[in-house]
Amino acid sequence: FSSNNTNIFILMKFILSVVILSALIMTSKYVASKEIDTTGANTAPFSSISEVELQNEFSGFVAKYRRSYTSEEEYSRKYEVFKDNLRKIYEHNQKADDLGFTLRMNEYGDLSQKEFSDKFLGYVGDNLNTVKSAQSGENSNSFLRGSNYDEELKDLPISVDWRVNNTVSSVKKQGDCVAGYAFSATAVIESANRISIKNDDELSVQQIIDCTDTSLYQNKGCKGGSVKSSIDYLRAAKIC
Template sequence: MAVSISTKQASLFFFVFVSVLACSALAHEFSILGYAPDDLACIHKVIHLFESWVVKHEKIYESLDEKLHRFEIFMDNLKHIDETNKKVSNYWLGLNEFADLSHEEFKNKFLGLKGDFPERKEESVEEFSYRDFVDLPKSVDWRKKGAVAPELIDCDTSFNSGCNGGLMDYAFAYIMKSEKVTISGYHDGVFDGHCGTELDHGVAAVGYGTSKGLDYVIVRNSWGPKWGEKGYIRMKRKTAKPQGMCGLYMMASYPTKKK
């Protein structure tokens, strides 16, 4: 089947093709973040990086126009990721599978708290209070105790709408309201970056600990194991705000089992 493309499209395609060939001798293995600062030195290296990223994440675009559009978003996100990594020291951003999505596209696809759920009348609700807590361990990780089940967030569709939002009475929550991809591009470390407290995404807190003098909460997300630290993010635990980092302590709930 013949496919017709405009002269402009053909020229752009030829430019991309030649640029990738020109950079082939400069290819190197991805760093742990998916890029190296030198990759931003010229457009040829950025194109080569994008093509390598497309192959790595098995991206398929319907047309050349769509690919060029995704490349522009990729460049914008790459610039933001690199600028952020130069400013922060406790966490890192990287080129993950969301690097070709704009912030609005990411919010529409992966965020959006659903709150139109019937109230669970069979459970009692009481305000949490700190009592009878002595000699608490310095760290807790329920993953190591085999107590973290993927069904809690991913598959609890009866009350929690699977992976696309959920009622905050059934999961811990935080918000990704930064202007760019700060959270969606999270790679590793203890996140203490910019975010708001308007809840629109449910997650589960599965532990806590300390790294290099910085206390954190281990949070399990529902965006798959390729995101963050194999699907998890460590968020700063002690902040000056009672809402916690990114509203983590707002509308929090926990299950109890009757004996």
């Protein structure tokens, strides 16, 4: 090639590179615009999402939360669970204006309702008609149920947001410890204390887990327990 031909060839390569780069940028923008909205703001119907988009979203979920499945069968099952949960999110958010809140995908997206319940709730039911106070033997049902009021209830607001007046303690995460019973017990007492005596101290969930795993209270540490027994412990320890 002559010098001129060489310069023209280089120029053509440069122009072609720019065109390809522009196309890639446009493609990336298009792909980004097609990402599934799992932030809670989605209003499009779930049926508008393609299978490819769902598969890509699940792959992102697996990477983000470092999921590792033991077999292709488990992967496929978890994918179906993920899709079902995402569908519920979309269906709920379609009615969010009426319901007052939105849902979004989180780290529990590959758990069915039963799997989540078995892994995290761990509630042991209480028979309020027969359970006695662990320390005194006296029936403490009235403490759980609350007092009876004969006053006429009137002029009540349509709704109350307890967060406004700092009557709800901070949200806590229990991890893999199935101790929802202990979190529930402390949350109830914390809110009652904030309302009645203006005390915003937060109680130790770990103390309940450790100190009620006994024959007296019959909780099972990180394997489940009873809200009633936990409150009995708090009363006996003069914490509430």
